[in-house]
Amino acid sequence: MSTATAPTASAPAGGPATLRRLILYVLLFALVVIAASGVSGLLERLFRTATTLVSGDVTGLALSLAFTLIGGPLALLLWWFVWRRLDDEAERRAPGWGLYLTGMYAVSLIIATTSLLDLATSFVGAQESQWPSPLATGSVWVAIWWWHRWMWKHPGKASRHLEDVRAVVGSVFGLLLGTGAAIAALSALLDVAIRGFTATAAFEPWWFDVLRSLIWAAGGALVWWWHWFREGGRRFQTGLVDVAIIGVGIFLAGITALGGLGVILFVLLRLAFDRSDPLNDLLEPLAPAIAAAAIGALVWRYHRSTSVHRSTRTRRASLLVTSAVALAAAASGVGVVVNALLAAAVSPLAGGATRTLLLGGVSSLAVGAPVWWLAWKPRHQPRSADDIPPGRRVYLVAFFGVSAVVALITLLVIGYRLFEFLLGEVTGGSVLDRIRAPLGLLVAAGLVAGYHFVLWRHDRALLAAAGPVRQRVIERVILVSGFPPAAVDSEALARGIVDATGAKVTTWLRADDGGAGLPPSSDLSPVAGDVIRQVAAALEASAGQQVLVIAGPGTRLEVVPLMTPGAAVPGGPAPGRVLRP
Amino acid sequence: MDDTAAPDRTGQENEDARKPDRVLLALVGVVVLLVVVALAVVFTCGEPAPLDEASPAGVVQRYSRAVVDGDTATAQSYLTEGAKSRCRGTYTGEPSPARVVLVSTTERTDSATVKVSIVRSGQGGPFGPSEYETEDAFSLLKVDGKWMIDQPPYPLMACTVVPGKQ
Numbered sequence: 001m002s003t004a005t006a007p008t009a010s011a012p013a014g015g016p017a018t019l020r021r022l023i024l025y026v027l028l029f030a031l032v033v034i035a036a037s038g039v040s041g042l043l044e045r046l047f048r049t050a051t052t053l054v055s056g057d058v059t060g061l062a063l064s065l066a067f068t069l070i071g072g073p074l075a076l077l078l079w080w081f082v083w084r085r086l087d088d089e090a091e092r093r094a095p096g097w098g099l100y101l102t103g104m105y106a107v108s109l110i111i112a113t114t115s116l117l118d119l120a121t122s123f124v125g126a127q128e129s130q131w132p133s134p135l136a137t138g139s140v141w142v143a144i145w146w147w148h149r150w151m152w153k154h155p156g157k158a159s160r161h162l163e164d165v166r167a168v169v170g171s172v173f174g175l176l177l178g179t180g181a182a183i184a185a186l187s188a189l190l191d192v193a194i195r196g197f198t199a200t201a202a203f204e205p206w207w208f209d210v211l212r213s214l215i216w217a218a219g220g221a222l223v224w225w226w227h228w229f230r231e232g233g234r235r236f237q238t239g240l241v242d243v244a245i246i247g248v249g250i251f252l253a254g255i256t257a258l259g260g261l262g263v264i265l266f267v268l269l270r271l272a273f274d275r276s277d278p279l280n281d282l283l284e285p286l287a288p289a290i291a292a293a294a295i296g297a298l299v300w301r302y303h304r305s306t307s308v309h310r311s312t313r314t315r316r317a318s319l320l321v322t323s324a325v326a327l328a329a330a331a332s333g334v335g336v337v338v339n340a341l342l343a344a345a346v347s348p349l350a351g352g353a354t355r356t357l358l359l360g361g362v363s364s365l366a367v368g369a370p371v372w373w374l375a376w377k378p379r380h381q382p383r384s385a386d387d388i389p390p391g392r393r394v395y396l397v398a399f400f401g402v403s404a405v406v407a408l409i410t411l412l413v414i415g416y417r418l419f420e421f422l423l424g425e426v427t428g429g430s431v432l433d434r435i436r437a438p439l440g441l442l443v444a445a446g447l448v449a450g451y452h453f454v455l456w457r458h459d460r461a462l463l464a465a466a467g468p469v470r471q472r473v474i475e476r477v478i479l480v481s482g483f484p485p486a487a488v489d490s491e492a493l494a495r496g497i498v499d500a501t502g503a504k505v506t507t508w509l510r511a512d513d514g515g516a517g518l519p520p521s522s523d524l525s526p527v528a529g530d531v532i533r534q535v536a537a538a539l540e541a542s543a544g545q546q547v548l549v550i551a552g553p554g555t556r557l558e559v560v561p562l563m564t565p566g567a568a569v570p571g572g573p574a575p576g577r578v579l580r581p
Numbered sequence: 582m583d584d585t586a587a588p589d590r591t592g593q594e595n596e597d598a599r600k601p602d603r604v605l606l607a608l609v610g611v612v613v614l615l616v617v618v619a620l621a622v623v624f625t626c627g628e629p630a631p632l633d634e635a636s637p638a639g640v641v642q643r644y645s646r647a648v649v650d651g652d653t654a655t656a657q658s659y660l661t662e663g664a665k666s667r668c669r670g671t672y673t674g675e676p677s678p679a680r681v682v683l684v685s686t687t688e689r690t691d692s693a694t695v696k697v698s699i700v701r702s703g704q705g706g707p708f709g710p711s712e713y714e715t716e717d718a719f720s721l722l723k724v725d726g727k728w729m730i731d732q733p734p735y736p737l738m739a740c741t742v743v744p745g746k747q
Contacts, residue, residue, distance in 0.1 A: 343680075
């Protein structure tokens with residue numbers, strides 16, 4: 001998404017004001033951290049007084065006192081100064097304030113959550129004396145978190161354009177923490193079920209470990225739920241939320257699930273064909289792999305179905321990312337298979353491990369290839385220029401480029417080893433053994449690059465055959481919305497234009513009552529869907545890479561192609577068209 | 582992708598559409614062939630060919646095989662007295678050596694150097710096992726007409742700890 005809401009007030013002169021804000025917010029950040037560290041140090045000391053017999057740590061106390069008594073008042077003073085200035089719209093819109101809020105919110109959320117969860121887990125097992133430190137840190141940082149949340153949601157000084165940032169920061173952190181801890185908990189439980197409690201039995205009951213991970217997972221899930229549902233993270237239709245869904249929910253979760261599945265298959269294949277290691281060692285990676293596959297697939301599935309209900313762009317991106325992860329797995333599997341084939345051709349002095357290597361490659365290929373086939377649908381590729389979706393060409397070029405870089409690096413390594421062999425006294429077998437890994441990667445990269453290059457050329461031929469109609473691609477749309485916000489949401493309108501044209505859309509709201517000379521025709525309040533359809537149809541017929549769209553009030557719709565001063569326009573400047581004045 | 586083929590196409594377009602299909606088939610064929618050949622080769626290849634025990638490389642081979650198999654007693658029988666006295670237990674680092682390949686042999690009258698490449702493989706990596714390769718050297722001495730290892734590389738160190746001699 002590329003909707004940007006334009007500033008509604010002019011900021012004071014750029015340079016000095018930006019520098020002042022930068023210094024101010026960096027200073028405020030540092031002072032808040034210093035004061036928090038001092039107060040939590042003092043609190044910890046207070047909590048420990050009941051159990052401390054002799055206290056001789058003068059240095060620590062002096063430091064905590066200095067941090068609290070100097071850092072605290074200065075932080076409050078600076079905050080008061082900053083807070084007073086935030087009455088000004090330009091100050092609230094400044095990137096410095098947004099960065100400060102985001103940074104401090106993220107830091108306080110992370111420290112508060114981890115300290116409180118640390119506190120909760122310190123009661124599991126025999127670690128009673130560990131509670132004062134996490135309790136002190138946790139309570140101070142929870143207060144700071146609450147304070148920044150209050151500032152962020154303050155009705156008079158709110159940063160409305162940053163609402164989604166808070167939700168994304170919190171939900172991504174919660175999701176990562178919850179997923180990681182849930183995988184650890186499930187893995188510990190499954191490990192006991194699969195291999196028995198051999199290692200942990202000596203120190204403490206096996207379920208202590210599971211319980212600790214479960215507490216961490218519950219904490220992470222709570223943070224995620226709070227930001228995703230309560231704070232409404234999932235409702236924001238912004239680019240940042242899309243990036244979070246694609247990056248964490250599809251990409252990372254996809255890698256986790258596919259990696260886990262690959263290791264499960266690898267262990268099963270080794271059990272069947274390669275029992276070179278003791279059974280206990282063979283089964284060791286099975287439990288974490290099952291846990292990673294199960295939790296990763298759950299997270300991936302949730303975000304996949306979420307992305308389906310969002311814009312077409314998000315849905316396409318989620319498919320492309322899934323396909324990319326699966327292709328990476330399949331291609332590295334092919335590389336490892338070639339590697340194992342070459343390893344078998346060399347007679348080593350001792351050992352072998354070729355079979356293990358081959359089974360690893362086969363399992364990676366067997367997991368990646370079907371998922372890639374389902375996500376990419378190689379049998380149903382575009383047959384005409386209209387079928388080519390916008391993100392596809394970027395994907396093709398990216399894969400072609402990445403595999404070309406991999407091929408270049410592996411070629412350099414192979415060349416280095418070959419010259420070493422030609423110039424020195426090295427046996428032929430050892431050369432093959434040392435180039436087998438890069439050679440495998442080279443083969444895999446070559447296959448990937450070849451396939452994507454052919455597809456890219458095919459698409460280009462289709463586009464060229466479709467003729468000059470496709471060349472008039474609209475790159476940027478400046479949307480001026482004159483509709484009252486209650487009738488047509490300008491953000492929904494912008495999103496619709498993005499979906500219809502693929503152009504970057506900058507949204508402006510009319511500050512006047514609908515323009516001079518035009519009657520305020522609010523008798524007809526159009527539906528957003530109709531307006532989007534009309535704008536899309538008007539843009540379809542419009543010539544020019546930059547287009548100004550004035551929509552509303554009422555039924556007014558004007559589409560004006562724009563050009564930069566001095567640029568040559570083929571066929572003369574196209575006149576602006578008032579479709580329905 | 583949610584694309585569906587357009588119902589009416591000209592012959593030229595049909596021809597164009599087949600092109601990636603042929604490439605796809607060729608690539609799938611290459612991958613399947615690679616996997617089948619690799620499976621056949623790897624599952625039919627036997628133990629590494631034994632080298633002459635009277636050569637430095639043969640001694641290194643027998644010692645390395647014993648170390649990889651975890652047979653410390655046999656490994657120790659290829660060490661000189663000096664090596665045994667200097668040895669401080671067995672290398673237990675992870676990942677453990679899984680494959681030793683001969684790089685070069687330099688033979689002198691009473692001493693020899695055998696360079697090897699040691700491949701250690703671990704479970705790590707999201708897609709398949711990962712391997713680390715290092716190059717190291719054995720120093721051998723001729724003791725009573727037999728080649729003995731005087732200095733094994735650190736990852737291939739294997740001996741029972743002997744009490745320190747004064």
